[in-house]
Every structure is written in C-alpha cells, then in structure tokens.
Amino acid sequence: MTGLSIREDLAAIPEYRQGKSASADLSDLETYKISSNENPYTPLPSVQTLIAELAGTVNRYPDSSGAALVGALSEQHGVATENIVLGSGSIEIMSQLIRATAGPGDEVLFAWRSFEAYPMLVRAGGAEPVMVPLDADLCHDLDAMLAAITDRTRLILVCNPNNPTGTTVSAEALERFLEQVPENITVVIDEAYQHFNRQEDAPVGVEIFKRRSNIAVAHTFSKAYGLAGLRVGYAIAPAPLARAMRAVAIPFGVTAFAQAAAVLSLEVEDELQVRVDALIAERERVVEALALAGVSHPETQANFVWLPLGEATPEAATLLEQAGLIVRPFPGEGLRATIAETEANDRLIAFAKSLQRN
Missing domain, CATH: 3.40.640.10 (Type I PLP-dependent aspartate aminotransferase-like (Major domain))
Structure with missing residues (x-):
C-alpha cells in the first residue's frame, strides 16, 4: 500500500537499542547480561x-x-x-x-x-x-x-x-x-x-x-x-x-x-537498602580493581561503570562477550558495564587486568 500519511520527521529518530541479551553461542559458558543496568537481585x-x-x-x-x-x-x-x-x-x-x-x-x-x-x-x-x-x-x-x-x-x-x-x-x-x-x-x-x-x-x-x-x-x-x-x-x-x-x-x-x-x-525499603548497600560495595570493589589495573574511567555514583575506550570499544565489547559478559558498547566512545552478580564482577575485573597487559 502506498500514499499513507506518515510523519516524515520520524525518519530522523534513531531506534532505541535495548541492552544486548546473552548469546546462544555461549551455551557452554554461564553468561551475564550487564548491558541494561538491571538489578541482579530478584524482588523481595x-x-x-x-x-x-x-x-x-x-x-x-x-x-x-x-x-x-x-x-x-x-x-x-x-x-x-x-x-x-x-x-x-x-x-x-x-x-x-x-x-x-x-x-x-x-x-x-x-x-x-x-x-x-x-x-x-x-x-x-x-x-x-x-x-x-x-x-x-x-x-x-x-x-x-x-x-x-x-x-x-x-x-x-x-x-x-x-x-x-x-x-x-x-x-x-x-x-x-x-x-x-x-x-x-x-x-x-x-x-x-x-x-x-x-x-x-x-x-x-x-x-x-x-x-x-x-x-x-x-x-x-x-x-x-x-x-x-x-x-x-x-x-x-x-x-x-x-x-x-x-x-x-x-x-x-x-x-x-x-x-x-x-x-x-x-x-520494605529497609530490606531493599541492604541490597543497595551490597551493590554499592561491589561497585567500590570493581572501581578499586580498575584503578589497580590502571584502567582510566570517570568516578561513578550509579550501579554501573563507564570505560572510555574510544575506537577500541567494539573490540573490547567482543572480547567481553567471549568471556561471558554482555556489555553496552557505544562505538567510538566507550562501554557501560552494570555492577551485577559477584561472578560477573570478578570477570569484569579480570578483563580489566588483561586490558592493562595488552
């Protein structure tokens, strides 16, 4: 069908990209989606x-x-x-x-x-x-x-x-x-x-x-x-x-x-605060490890970290995915990684150390 009246200006709107989900190709490795800033804890x-x-x-x-x-x-x-x-x-x-x-x-x-x-x-x-x-x-x-x-x-x-x-x-x-x-x-x-x-x-x-x-x-x-x-x-x-x-x-x-x-x-915010405090403690652990590895990043007060990797962002995101971590890349700028389960955070820390070696 042709001739439909559709707002032409909508063509300029980029499609919202949801954080990528775990890849089926990594079925032999437990994969963590740390691309959407989700809370790793289930509801109370x-x-x-x-x-x-x-x-x-x-x-x-x-x-x-x-x-x-x-x-x-x-x-x-x-x-x-x-x-x-x-x-x-x-x-x-x-x-x-x-x-x-x-x-x-x-x-x-x-x-x-x-x-x-x-x-x-x-x-x-x-x-x-x-x-x-x-x-x-x-x-x-x-x-x-x-x-x-x-x-x-x-x-x-x-x-x-x-x-x-x-x-x-x-x-x-x-x-x-x-x-x-x-x-x-x-x-x-x-x-x-x-x-x-x-x-x-x-x-x-x-x-x-x-x-x-x-x-x-x-x-x-x-x-x-x-x-x-x-x-x-x-x-x-x-x-x-x-x-x-x-x-x-x-x-x-x-x-x-x-x-x-x-x-x-x-x-039940008092119960929820316990989880928030735990996530912040994990954030500080990750941030300290990034600093020890010499990985530069801005101070974060959220439940994620930003790695300003510039042109190296796509390659880093691919390497992280191969390690079972799905992050949110912004090509040419950097990637965002959610503070998540302890194992996911451990892998992110290990990746940061490998970044420094390379």
Missing part, C-alpha cells in the same frame, strides 16, 4: 508473593489514578498527591514531560552523552533536541548548557547520576545553574540512579522541587527496587505541569501488578 519474597496473588485479577483494569501508590509516594516525599504523576517506567515519565512542555519549533536541552532515549523522545514529541557535550571529565557542562538556552527552550533535562557515564552534578553546582535558568523553563532532575549516589554533596531533587517553581523530578522503580519488568516510574512536578502530564499519559499505563509491587516495595 514478599513482593513476589504479592505479584503471584494478583495473577487471578488480570481480567480487570488497574486503577488508572494509581491512588494507593500516589498516596504512598506523597507521604514518603512530603508533597501533595496532585504533584505525583505515574508512568510506565521513568522513560514514559520523560515522554510525558516532553510532550507536556514542548512541540514543533520548541527545543529540549540536555547534556550528551546522556540517557539514550532523550533525543528520540524529544523528536517523537515533535520538538528539537539540543545536545550539549559533556566536559573533559565526562560531567554535565552546566555553563555550556546555560549558554545554549534560547527563547525556544522549553525543557532542560539533568540526568544525575548521568547515564551512561555515572558522573554527578553537585548540589552547589546545580543550585548555581538553576539560579540562572529562566523561571519559565522547566528543569527536570532525572534521578533514576539516586539510590546509588553516595556523593558527599549530592542534591536531593524533591527538596529542590519544594523550593523552586520550575522543577520536576523523575524517579523509577526499575533500578534499586528491582522492578524493571513491571514498568513503573513517577514524577514529582508542579501541579499545572502534573495536570498536563496526565493529559498526555497513556490510560491504564501502569498495571495493577506494578502499582501493588511498588507500594509494598516502599513499605
């Missing part, structure tokens, strides 16, 4: 039991308002329920934020490299992405981002810690940046990896939201909470923006499984 037993109990209710629609989860998040963060917006993972939250604020002729500003979905979500919303290169330390270049603001800028995204580099923006630097951003421009603090951020001067997005009228914060249950497969995220946003986000949200986008599992996960 109580959460798994709850999900199983809900299996008999899938013939019913979920609560579209997500009242129980919204109420729990409102209480946890000390904000009004009208400020909470749910979405199918933080990626859908970002899509809502973009479509609620920007359209054709508008610009959405963010650092690059950052979360791979940002430019495609912006273009899908009809707006123009403005990608400001990271600085020499692979951190947000906030001065350059300020200089890139125009009268067409509608939204600014700050990924903190940044994906895929793991680098962070300090509270002082972020406050200085926000002081200079026009108040009519929304700044989104994307804190998908906030639980792993042990930076001494780490900003707290919700506290900034409470002080400023143009701040939104994006969170997810995919990482620290280990609910990536259920797809549930949320935003904390000014009431007018929150209403606009709900207007563009997918109806029934967050399943009953996701809502119930998220509520229970909030109730």
Whole structure:
C-alpha cells in the first residue's frame, strides 16, 4: 500500500537499542547480561508473593489514578498527591514531560552523552533536541548548557547520576545553574540512579522541587527496587505541569501488578537498602580493581561503570562477550558495564587486568 500519511520527521529518530541479551553461542559458558543496568537481585519474597496473588485479577483494569501508590509516594516525599504523576517506567515519565512542555519549533536541552532515549523522545514529541557535550571529565557542562538556552527552550533535562557515564552534578553546582535558568523553563532532575549516589554533596531533587517553581523530578522503580519488568516510574512536578502530564499519559499505563509491587516495595525499603548497600560495595570493589589495573574511567555514583575506550570499544565489547559478559558498547566512545552478580564482577575485573597487559 502506498500514499499513507506518515510523519516524515520520524525518519530522523534513531531506534532505541535495548541492552544486548546473552548469546546462544555461549551455551557452554554461564553468561551475564550487564548491558541494561538491571538489578541482579530478584524482588523481595514478599513482593513476589504479592505479584503471584494478583495473577487471578488480570481480567480487570488497574486503577488508572494509581491512588494507593500516589498516596504512598506523597507521604514518603512530603508533597501533595496532585504533584505525583505515574508512568510506565521513568522513560514514559520523560515522554510525558516532553510532550507536556514542548512541540514543533520548541527545543529540549540536555547534556550528551546522556540517557539514550532523550533525543528520540524529544523528536517523537515533535520538538528539537539540543545536545550539549559533556566536559573533559565526562560531567554535565552546566555553563555550556546555560549558554545554549534560547527563547525556544522549553525543557532542560539533568540526568544525575548521568547515564551512561555515572558522573554527578553537585548540589552547589546545580543550585548555581538553576539560579540562572529562566523561571519559565522547566528543569527536570532525572534521578533514576539516586539510590546509588553516595556523593558527599549530592542534591536531593524533591527538596529542590519544594523550593523552586520550575522543577520536576523523575524517579523509577526499575533500578534499586528491582522492578524493571513491571514498568513503573513517577514524577514529582508542579501541579499545572502534573495536570498536563496526565493529559498526555497513556490510560491504564501502569498495571495493577506494578502499582501493588511498588507500594509494598516502599513499605520494605529497609530490606531493599541492604541490597543497595551490597551493590554499592561491589561497585567500590570493581572501581578499586580498575584503578589497580590502571584502567582510566570517570568516578561513578550509579550501579554501573563507564570505560572510555574510544575506537577500541567494539573490540573490547567482543572480547567481553567471549568471556561471558554482555556489555553496552557505544562505538567510538566507550562501554557501560552494570555492577551485577559477584561472578560477573570478578570477570569484569579480570578483563580489566588483561586490558592493562595488552
């Protein structure tokens, strides 16, 4: 069939590439997928039991308002329920934020490299992405981002810690940046990896939201909470923006499984914190081993490490795959490796040592 009306600008949108899964060619070797920043721990037993109990209710629609989860998040963060917006993972939250604020002729500003979905979500919303290169330390270049603001800028995204580099923006630097951003421009603090951020001067997005009228914060249950497969995220946003986000949200986008599992996960955060602490300890072990091996990389405050291998990236990714580690390569730049099971981390350390020998 020909002659269909299809948006021509969509041809410019790159396809989102999910982290590669384990290869069937390595069936004789236990393979670890460390390409998607997934939590290696399964959900807590109580959460798994709850999900199983809900299996008999899938013939019913979920609560579209997500009242129980919204109420729990409102209480946890000390904000009004009208400020909470749910979405199918933080990626859908970002899509809502973009479509609620920007359209054709508008610009959405963010650092690059950052979360791979940002430019495609912006273009899908009809707006123009403005990608400001990271600085020499692979951190947000906030001065350059300020200089890139125009009268067409509608939204600014700050990924903190940044994906895929793991680098962070300090509270002082972020406050200085926000002081200079026009108040009519929304700044989104994307804190998908906030639980792993042990930076001494780490900003707290919700506290900034409470002080400023143009701040939104994006969170997810995919990482620290280990609910990536259920797809549930949320935003904390000014009431007018929150209403606009709900207007563009997918109806029934967050399943009953996701809502119930998220509520229970909030109730057992002390148990989950034990796992977060264990992952951070593993991260520090890997980082120390990389340093001893002489492998250069930026400081990470996320559940992954970034190896800036440049043109050697594809070869390194292939060698890692042959060793049973599936990583996320960005050809010409570097690769991202998730902190995962102990055995996977041991193999990554061994690879780093072999890198140094070569």
